[in-house]
Amino acid sequence: ACGGGTGGGATGGGGDSITMGFSQVGAESGWRTANTKSVQDSAKNANITLKFSDAQQKQENQIKAIRSYIQQKVDIIAFSPVVESGWDTVLKEAKDAKIPVILTDRAVDSKDTSLYKTFLGSDFVEEGKKAGQWLVEEYKSSTDPVKIVELQGTTGSAPANDRKAGFQDVIKAETKFEIIASQTGDFTRAKGKEVMEAFLKSNPDIDVLYAHNDDMGLGAIEAIEGAGKVPGKDIKIITVDAVKDGMQALADGKINFIVECSPLLGPQLMDLAKKVLKGEQVPARVVTEETTFNQEQAKQALSSRQY
Ligand code: GZL
Secondary structure (H helix, E strand, O other), rough: OOOOOOOOOOOOOOOOOEEEEEEEEEOHHHHHHHHHHHHHHHHHOOOEEEEEEEOOOOHHHHHHHHHHHHHHHOOOOEOOOOOOOOOHHHHHHHHOOOOEEEEEEOOOOOHHHHHOEEEEEOOOOHHHHHHHHHHHHHOOOOOOOOEEEEEEEEOOOOOHHHHHHHHHHHHHOOOOOEEEEEEEEEEOOHHHHHHHHHHHHHHOOOEEEEEOHHHHHHHHHHHHHHOOOOOOOEEEEEEEEEOOHHHHHHHOOOOOEEEEOOOOOOHHHHHHHHHHHOOOOOOEEEEEOEEEEHHHHHHHHHHHHOO
């Protein structure tokens, strides 16, 4: 169930209302825009005062933002870590200042799990596995080699590391699958297009593109069409997210399969924040519920998508 409740306001650390400091990765993709909207709308609905900062995908900007929230003595800090490593020092500063931290969307590799109260977000390894399972099914009746190129997410980020690992873990069972090129497109359309253009120049016989998000897949579609090939037919495409533009391309047959990664974490985040500040127990890990879409399912689902 999502938060919100009808109780008489939250009893935050700072008197009768809660102030949350939120450090967002950036505005790199349709997913991120939807995630930001979910956080901002849910804070309003929960009567939580939100201090929000956009780090333009730079870790040092996130660390600065978290430090400023500590200075401002917010009641709670939440953030989506742009990369997995390098957070222990600033998280210890928050802990010493007795300000609880909630991780949303992406994970950190800190060994000291007392540095944050809970991690709310998708299981990215599972997402990679779902992508691999579709490919195994799609090519089950052929023994010909399948040449795959991969557009990775932001280098060092949990979704890039885990989506890659989950996918590889599934396809390694079949020797016909070969990843002939793999490079980061930084989760953006522009970079996805640029890297796919380079892939196409050096690999004339690509069968499949696995892109770690819709936005890079949509950029790659422009490159594939620019090279005179038909996306979804000459080159099969698997992406992750299921934002509106990705689902439209799936319904149009330019993408073949999308693994959903829900950005609508806001309601659960606010619910968890209230529980933490009331001193209630919260689970160390809250995994987002999400599904997958093929072309037929996208046509059915498109009109009701929230993002
Ligand atoms: C995943 C999220 C990723 C999305 C991308 O939870 O961190 O970052 O898959 C976004 O679209 O840029």
